[in-house]
Amino acid sequence: MAELSVVLILLFVVVVSGGLSRMLPKTIPLPLVQIALGAGVAAIADLGVSLEPELFFLLFLPPLLFLDGWRIQKEGLFRDIGTILNLALGLVVFTVLGIGLLINWLIPAISLPLAFALAAILSPTDPVAVSAISRRVNVPKRLMHILEGESLLNDASGLVCMRFAVAAAMTGAFSLSSAALTFLWLALAGVAAGVAVCWLVTFTKGLVTARYGEDAGSQILVSLLIPFAAYLVAEKIGASGILAAVSAGLTMSYSEISGKALATTRIRRNAVWDTVQFSLNGVMFVILGEQLPKIVSNAVVVVQETGHHDPIWMLAYVVVINVALAVLRFVWVWVSYRLVLLRQHRQEKTDWKLIAATSVAGARGAITLAAVLSLPLTMTDGSMLPARDLLIFIAAGVIIVSLIMASIILPLLLRNVAMPPEPLLLQQQDRVRQAAAEAAITAVGKAVHALPVGQEDKDLYTHAATRIIDMYRERIAGYSSKEAADMARYKRAQEAERQLWLVAMRAERETIYDASRRNRLPDDVARDMVREVDLIEERLGSA
Structure with missing residues (x-):
C-alpha cells in the first residue's frame, strides 16, 4: 500500500508541474519545474523512493526509446544519416574519452572506469527538453531533425558504452578486442531482436484482426507491451535491450504506414502514448528532485574524501564538466562542418551561430537521468559502488545546468536568424493532397454506381456524392493553382x-x-x- 501511495503522489506532482509550467515564463523548461517540485516534496515528507537499478531501467527506458524510434521523422533521418551518425557515434566516443579523462583527473575518488561510465551517461542528448524550449523561437526544421536523429542513436551508443565501462569497473578487466566483438553482437543481435519481436507481434495481430475484427483497447495494450518484450528478449540472448527498443520503434513506424489500424485505434493510441511519455519523463524528474537533498548530502562526504572540505567544489565540478561538454561538442561540430565543406570543395563562411546553436541544443535529460539512477548499488564483492552518490549528483547537476543554458542561450542565438522557407516540402504536401482528393473523387463515384439501392435512395446517394465531389474539386483547384497570389488567397480562405x-x-x-x-x-x-x-x-x- 505504501508503494502505491508513493506512485500516486509522484503522478499528482507531475500533473501539478504541467499546470504550473504554463503559469510560469516560457523560459523555464518543464523538467526544471518538476525537479523543483520533487525537492519541495522531499522537504515536506520523506517518501523513501527506492528503486532497484535494473527495475528502474526496465520501467522507464524501453517505452521512451521505443516511442522515439516510432515517431522519428524517417525522411530527415535518412537524408542526414551521415551527419547524425557523426554526432551519435563519433561525438559519443569523443565525449566518453575526453570527459572520462577529465572527470578522473578532476575527482581522483572516481576511478577511470567509473569516470568513463559517467561520461557515457552524460553523452546522450535529449531533444524533448530542447523542443519544449524551442517552441517560442524559430528552430530550423532540419536542425531539429538532426538533433532528434542524434538523440535516438546516441541514446543507444552512449548506454552501450556505459555498460562496458561499468563492467570494467565491476570486474577490473577490459579487453579492447573482446569489447569490439561484444559490441558487434550487442548491436546486431539487439537490432535484430527488436525488429523480429515487433514484426512478429504486428503480423500476428494483423492476422487476428483481419479474421475477428479490431478492438482498440487490445491494440493499444499490445503497442505498450512491444517495447518491454523487445527489451527482455534482447537481454535474454545477451544483446542490447536498448537497441532492441529503438529498432522495435522504427519497425513500428513502418507498420503504421500500412494504414491497417482503425482511425479510432490510432487516435486513442496516440493519446495514450502521449500520456505515457509525459508521465514517465515527469516521474523521473520528480524522483530526481525528491532524491536531490539526499544525493547532495552523500556527495558532500565523497567530496570531503578528496580533500576538498568546502561543498562549493561540487558546483565547481558540475560547471567545469558542463563547460567541457559544450566545448567538446562545439569543436566536434565545427571540425565536422569544415570537413564537409572541404570534401565538397565549397568555399563558405562558417555559420558560427548555427554551430553554437547545435552545441547548446545538446541538453541532457531523461535518458541521462534513467541511466545514472540505474548504476549498480554494489560491486561484485558486495561492497558499495564507490562514489555512486557523487556520480548521480554530477549527472543531475549537468542535466539542470544544460537545461538552463539551453533555455537562456538558444533563444538568443536563434532570435534574429532568418528561417528559409521550405517550398519543396510544401509542394510535396500539396501534390499529395491533390492526389488524395482525386483518389477520393474516384472512390466516391465508384461507390455510388456499385450500391444496390432503389431509385429513391439512388437519388439521395447521387446528391450526397455530388456535394462530396464538389468539395474535393474545390481543394484540387486550390492546390493546383499556378499563381502564387491565387494559392495564398486559397490558403487564407x-x-x-x-x-x-x-x-x-x-x-x-x-x-x-x-x-x-x-x-x-x-x-x-x-x-x-x-x-x-x-x-x-x-x-x-x-x-
Whole structure:
C-alpha cells in the first residue's frame, strides 16, 4: 500500500508541474519545474523512493526509446544519416574519452572506469527538453531533425558504452578486442531482436484482426507491451535491450504506414502514448528532485574524501564538466562542418551561430537521468559502488545546468536568424493532397454506381456524392493553382473556413452539454455526440 501511495503522489506532482509550467515564463523548461517540485516534496515528507537499478531501467527506458524510434521523422533521418551518425557515434566516443579523462583527473575518488561510465551517461542528448524550449523561437526544421536523429542513436551508443565501462569497473578487466566483438553482437543481435519481436507481434495481430475484427483497447495494450518484450528478449540472448527498443520503434513506424489500424485505434493510441511519455519523463524528474537533498548530502562526504572540505567544489565540478561538454561538442561540430565543406570543395563562411546553436541544443535529460539512477548499488564483492552518490549528483547537476543554458542561450542565438522557407516540402504536401482528393473523387463515384439501392435512395446517394465531389474539386483547384497570389488567397480562405468551423463546433458542443445538464438527453448519447464533434475539431485544429 505504501508503494502505491508513493506512485500516486509522484503522478499528482507531475500533473501539478504541467499546470504550473504554463503559469510560469516560457523560459523555464518543464523538467526544471518538476525537479523543483520533487525537492519541495522531499522537504515536506520523506517518501523513501527506492528503486532497484535494473527495475528502474526496465520501467522507464524501453517505452521512451521505443516511442522515439516510432515517431522519428524517417525522411530527415535518412537524408542526414551521415551527419547524425557523426554526432551519435563519433561525438559519443569523443565525449566518453575526453570527459572520462577529465572527470578522473578532476575527482581522483572516481576511478577511470567509473569516470568513463559517467561520461557515457552524460553523452546522450535529449531533444524533448530542447523542443519544449524551442517552441517560442524559430528552430530550423532540419536542425531539429538532426538533433532528434542524434538523440535516438546516441541514446543507444552512449548506454552501450556505459555498460562496458561499468563492467570494467565491476570486474577490473577490459579487453579492447573482446569489447569490439561484444559490441558487434550487442548491436546486431539487439537490432535484430527488436525488429523480429515487433514484426512478429504486428503480423500476428494483423492476422487476428483481419479474421475477428479490431478492438482498440487490445491494440493499444499490445503497442505498450512491444517495447518491454523487445527489451527482455534482447537481454535474454545477451544483446542490447536498448537497441532492441529503438529498432522495435522504427519497425513500428513502418507498420503504421500500412494504414491497417482503425482511425479510432490510432487516435486513442496516440493519446495514450502521449500520456505515457509525459508521465514517465515527469516521474523521473520528480524522483530526481525528491532524491536531490539526499544525493547532495552523500556527495558532500565523497567530496570531503578528496580533500576538498568546502561543498562549493561540487558546483565547481558540475560547471567545469558542463563547460567541457559544450566545448567538446562545439569543436566536434565545427571540425565536422569544415570537413564537409572541404570534401565538397565549397568555399563558405562558417555559420558560427548555427554551430553554437547545435552545441547548446545538446541538453541532457531523461535518458541521462534513467541511466545514472540505474548504476549498480554494489560491486561484485558486495561492497558499495564507490562514489555512486557523487556520480548521480554530477549527472543531475549537468542535466539542470544544460537545461538552463539551453533555455537562456538558444533563444538568443536563434532570435534574429532568418528561417528559409521550405517550398519543396510544401509542394510535396500539396501534390499529395491533390492526389488524395482525386483518389477520393474516384472512390466516391465508384461507390455510388456499385450500391444496390432503389431509385429513391439512388437519388439521395447521387446528391450526397455530388456535394462530396464538389468539395474535393474545390481543394484540387486550390492546390493546383499556378499563381502564387491565387494559392495564398486559397490558403487564407482555408484558414478563415477553419476558424469558423471551430467556432461552430464549440457552439454545437456547448448546446449538447446544455441539453445533458437539463436532462433532455441521456448521458451516454451526449458523450457519443460530443466525441463526434471533438474528432472533427481535432482534425480542424491540426489542419
